[in-house]
């Protein structure tokens with residue numbers, strides 16, 4: 001295996017694989033992607049894979065919209081022969097407080113400016129969209145039919161397969177353990193299988209990205225937070241859309257095979273790399289979900305798991321080049337919504353590395369914003 005590449009990508013999740021694919025598409029094919037375990041072994045293989053355009057900031061709504069446009073034909077886009085499992089059954093976002101309901105109206109205005117086909121729904125409409133839902137205490141909701149979910153394993157593989165076809169090399173079960181620099185520039189990486197050289201290194205290691213960035217003196221204010229999810233036995237189809245509440249911090253969807261996939265937000269947990277499932281989550285999740293959707297009381301849980309959110313202070317990504325190691329880029333901080341934005345983020349990164357124009361200014365994602373106060377605020381986040 002050769003030791004020198006134009007670009008090295010660290011991390012084989014959907015962000016690393018989408019970036020590799022987009023680089024190759026732009027003619028940068030001398031790329032090595034290094035993954036410490038297997039592709040999708042991190043958050044990408046543990047996520048709900050929900051895709052929604054119903055955001056409250058123009059930035060996120062736009063990134064999600066442009067990403068959805070790619071998810072809609074990802075197989076053709078990447079030349080992948082398998083199905084990526086996109087199901088656009090819609091997202092039903094429900095409001096339990098007046099404040100939230102008011103915010104939803106503002107969010108709709110932002111979405112409509114971009115042409116996103118979302119709309120407000122009253123209680124009878126909510127019951128029609130989701131028969132059996134408990135609407136007690138609900139003010140109303142919003143719905144967008146084009147939101148949905150996909151198969152995170154197939155989507156990541158689609159990008160990886162497409163990238164490999166164009167010449168990108170993948171090195172799995174190999175950990176990046178150090179970074180090589182010279183004269184203020186990145187020159188390569190140290191790994192458990194020796195050193196590899198590159199003038200550009202893209203750090204897509206999610207919750208481990210800050211540790212790597214620290215090696216070249218960068219303080220990336222992103223922390224690792226455990227989030228758990230579970231899946232039930234298969235049931236007859238009753239729920240076509242994803243149901244989500246920000247205030248009660250839950251989401252649930254029915255998978256194509258009939259299982260319900262769900263999760264609730266983390267409460268009172270210290271930052272950690274804990275991958276263990278807990279009884280507390282099982283109990284709390286089932287209580288919240290059975291209250292929201294009482295028909296779930298009949299379901300049996302078959303599996304639960306834990307993964308990590310890479311949380312940034314404003315719940316939006318940090319994309320930055322290291323000051324002391326030019327050519328070393330960190331791309332992390334997706335704060336629980338990195339799957340749905342990966343297509344557009346891959347394009348943004350690849351355009352930057354290829355020196356191509358992009359309609360989005362990558363500088364706004366710099367961690368400098370935490371010093372200047374120019375935060376990327378988002379009102380519609382779980």
Ligand SMILES: Cc1cc2nc3c(=O)[nH]c(=O)nc-3n(C[C@H](O)[C@H](O)[C@H](O)COP(=O)(O)OP(=O)(O)OC[C@H]3O[C@@H](n4cnc5c(N)ncnc54)[C@H](O)[C@@H]3O)c2cc1C
Nearest residue numbers: 011013015036042043044047048050176307337338339340
């Ligand atoms: C329970 C749960 C539910 C979620 N639901 C959703 C959802 O519905 N919609 C949504 O959009 N997002 C969701 N997310 C978030 C989403 O999963 C992530 O934002 C996204 O997958 C991040 O992709 P990534 O490629 O940055 O990270 P990852 O998939 O974690 O990939 C990073 C990779 O880097 C590797 N790595 C780390 N350190 C090194 C090293 N030193 N050397 C080599 N390799 C290394 C890891 O092994 C890992 O495979 C959810 C996450 C969780 C945990």
